Amino acid sequence: MLTLSTLNKLILSLCLFLICFIEHAEAQVVLGTPNLGFTQACANASFNTYNLSFVFSPESALESTNQFSIEMSNADGDFSEAIIIYTSQPGEFITSPATLEFSLPETTAGENYRLRVKSSAPAANSSGSVNFAAYYKLQDSPFTINNLVSTGAYCTGGSYLLTIDNPGTGNNDSPLNYPSLTFNWFRETSPTTSEFISEGPTLSVSTEGTYFVETNYGSCTSNSFSNRVTITEATSGEADATIASSLGNPFCPEQGNTTLSTIGGISYQWFKNGEIIPEATNQQYQTNESGTFSVQVDLGDCSASGSIELVSELFNSTINVDEVNSIEEGETLIVNVSTDAISPVFEWYFNNQLIPNETTDTIEASDFGDYKVTITETSGCNSSKTYEFTVEEALDPFPDVDNIPNVISPNGDGINDTWVLPLQYVSGTNTTVMIMSNRGDVVFQTDDYQNNWPQTNLNTNSINQVFYYIITTENNITKKGTITVVK
Structure with a gap:
């Protein structure tokens, strides 16, 4: 028979057990199966936001430090190697139902992923969601194969190798730049249907047909596909x-x-x-x-x-002036460019400064300096051509000099290049000018001297050459002397 003291102890123990049981029961929370806000997830760099919702009970069981997280299974729906793709802030969600927003990892590629929700305080797991297809499309634009050549050929009994170009031509974004991607090759069976042939970055073809390849994004629609290549058998040699x-x-x-x-x-x-x-x-x-x-x-x-x-699309054009042009003070030079460029734009510059409001194919140049014009084709080839030219002050062919020079240096530097006479002996004065070599041969004679001798290369050697001149005016006044040509 139990004593009163023993009975009291049993009652006290039972009460303590009930208190602990109730506290433990109140610390549990049940997480409902996630409800996905999508049927398949086809993510890329410009879109990668998805959500799921779930219920939990009781709300009072959540501790203030609780965090909800989303676990993602492998591509076969197995959570044994699950990864966490989302974690909430402590105490962020305290009422049921809750909606969580997440993004897919770039390595996602498969048809049977599942998601589940976990809580941290108290710890609990939901059941796994329904299976869904999910792919992160690292490359989602058309790409080239066979160097964009539309045909290929193999000898009878041989084969032709089709390959994905890397990097390819132009702006081709080769999917081979993304090592995690896989590829499916197809052969067209009609203008709108095709059959699967093989996987891999290359395909050896020994059957005639039109082939193409797509990046393997499963049931997700993708723009990551190649050009078509038609392969034939060379039976005629x-x-x-x-x-x-x-x-x-x-x-x-x-x-x-x-x-x-x-x-x-x-x-x-x-x-x-x-x-x-x-x-x-x-x-x-x-x-x-x-x-x-x-x-x-x-x-x-x-x-x-x-x-x-x-065929080159580069446009043709011409300009009507020389690289160096001379005009007198107060004169102008009309410069015109002609072109067959499509929708051309003209920009004129003076001493490397853009000339405002000069936008036609013609300009009137009146200042001495360096000019250039740029012609830009704004449609088609979108190319440009530039012409440069200089406008300088023309030299006075008949300057007022005092004496008949006896030395010239025709080296093309613009200084003392020709024999320049005083005004009373030049053009319009009916003066006869005769120049002879040191052997007495007449090398130049005129009654209308233009200050332009020598007009040709005198072929002088390293020794200065001496010439003789006789100037006879209209009233028979004669001047004689020598001209030393300095090389």
């Missing part, structure tokens, strides 16, 4: 070798060289206008010229050839 121009045809040389590419083979030889181009023996050839370019491709047991009429 020689196939057609298509040539593609990376800058198009016509092309704009202002963008740099265009790259000509042909079908893959064992060896290559390029030609321009029928003439062999030395050392142009690769699958690609760069040029900024127009002309007919052709190529011979050795495919092994057969060959291929092709050509392209390459």
Whole structure:
């Protein structure tokens, strides 16, 4: 029989147990299965925001330090190696239901992901969500294969290798720059249908058809696909070798060289206008010229050839003045440029300063200095050409000099280059001017002297050369002397 003291102890122990049980029960929280705000997640750099909602009970069980987190399974829906993709702030969510917003990791790629929610205080896990497809599209733009050449050929019994270009031509964003991506190759079965052929960055083709490749983003719609390439079997001994121009045809040389590419083979030889181009023996050839370019491709047991009429879009233009122009003080020089540029814009400069309001193809230059005009084609090739010219003051051909010079130095420096006489002996005075060599041979004679001797190169050697002159005026006054030509 229990004593009163023992009974009291049992009652006290039972009360303590009930108190601990109730406290423990109140510290538990139940998290409902997440409800996804999407059916599939197709993320990229410009869009990667998703949400889920869930309920929890009781609300009072959450401690002030509680944080909710989202765990993401592997691509097969397994949480054994789950990763946390979101964690809330302590005490951020205290009422049910709650909605959490998150982003996908860039490594996401699969069809059977699941999400679950966890709480930290108290600790609890929800059940896993429904399965969903999710991909982060690291590269989501069209890319090129086969150097953008639209055809390829293989010899009977052989094959042709299609590859994703890396980096490719122009602004091609090669998906090979993203090592985590995988690829699916297809062959067209009709203009709107295709069949899966193989996976991988390359495809060896031994069946005729039109092929292309897509980045493997599963059920997510993607713009990451290649151009089409039609492969044929060379049964007649020689196939057609298509040539593609990376800058198009016509092309704009202002963008740099265009790259000509042909079908893959064992060896290559390029030609321009029928003439062999030395050392142009690769699958690609760069040029900024127009002309007919052709190529011979050795495919092994057969060959291929092709050509392209390459046309430059660079516009033509001319200017009506020389690089150096002379005008008298107060005179003007009308400068005009002609061009076949599409929607041209004209900019005129004087001493490297833009001339305001001069926007036509003509300018009237009246100041001495350096000029230039830039012609810009604003449609099509979007290229520019610049012409530079100088306007300087014209030299007075008949300056007022006092004496007949006996030394000249015709070296082209603009100083003492010709024999300049006083005004009473030059053009309009009916004065006869005769110049003789030191042997007495007449080398120059005129009745209308223009201060322009010597007009040609005198072929003097390293020794100064001496000439003799006789000047006879209209009233028979004669002047004689020597002219030393300094080299």
